[in-house]
Amino acid sequence: MTTPDHPSPASQPPAPTAKDRIYRSPLGLAGGVLLLLVVLWLGFDALFKGHGRTPWLALAGLILIVPLILAFTLRPAVFANEERLRVRNPFRVITLPWGEVAGLRSGYSNEALTASGAKYQLWAIPVSMRARKKAARRQQRAAADAAGGGTRGGGLGPGGFGLGGFSLRGPDTGPTRAETDQVMDDLRELWERGAQTEPAQGVVTVRWAYEVAAPAVAGAVLLAILLAVG
Structure with missing residues (x-):
């Protein structure tokens, strides 16, 4: 961009x-x-x-x-x-x-x-409010995975299903920050520095x-x- x-x-x-x-x-x-x-x-x-x-x-x-x-x-x-x-x-x-x-x-x-x-x-x-909501959901899932020990977890879970104590939901590698919010962070960094x-x-x-x-x-x-x- x-x-x-x-x-x-x-x-x-x-x-x-x-x-x-x-x-x-x-x-x-x-x-x-x-x-x-x-x-x-x-x-x-x-x-x-x-x-x-x-x-x-x-x-x-x-x-x-x-x-x-x-x-x-x-x-x-x-x-x-x-x-x-x-x-x-x-x-x-x-x-x-x-x-x-x-x-x-x-x-x-x-x-x-x-x-x-x-x-x-x-x-x-x-x-983009939609991008913000998607990024917020990724943050929540990342926090939940970290608290639960990564991909381990019993039973059925949102976005996947359990098998032998493991969640088969694929890893979500998308950004945890909306693109335009990240741009604003970059601008704030330039502002604070200069x-x-x-x-x-x-x-x-x-x-x-x-x-x-x-x-x-x-x-x-x-x-x-x-x-x-x-």
Whole structure:
């Protein structure tokens, strides 16, 4: 889930001295690509084969919808290194030096909290309650196996059956921590390690993604005009 990043000096001043770890949602990327293919297929079909106002409506719809799909599925990412956390959300890019981060909170969403009280959601690291429950069940089974002496146990047990005092339930080698919770643990480790260092000091900056918002607004205006004129 992590890959090295080499940010452009023009887009990220000042350039960090350490390489970034990049965190994205694989399901978000896959869903975004699939949704984008479907929308483009339907849109171009209406654009080139439609009659009357249909091509214009299709064009306006594409200008509106495609940037939104990109913004909410392919764009979100979290970049982290020893000096700062950079959060690329659908419509904003937030740069948080570790010295300005007051905490990283995991609830129904993953969030970064600043010393000034601001809160920023990490879109690229969504919370999966299902994964948390599965990880919690694995933890419980591992604790029960450890308390019962590994795979030994008499009679029937959940997820397996007994034979001669041994449980034939296969070993559960899955993670005992949800993936996104593990990512948050990694970010907390970076924060705790770098918060007091000199390179991790600075100010929080927020940049709006006009390159995403402007086309979507233009498409919405064009679509509204076409619908208004009938």
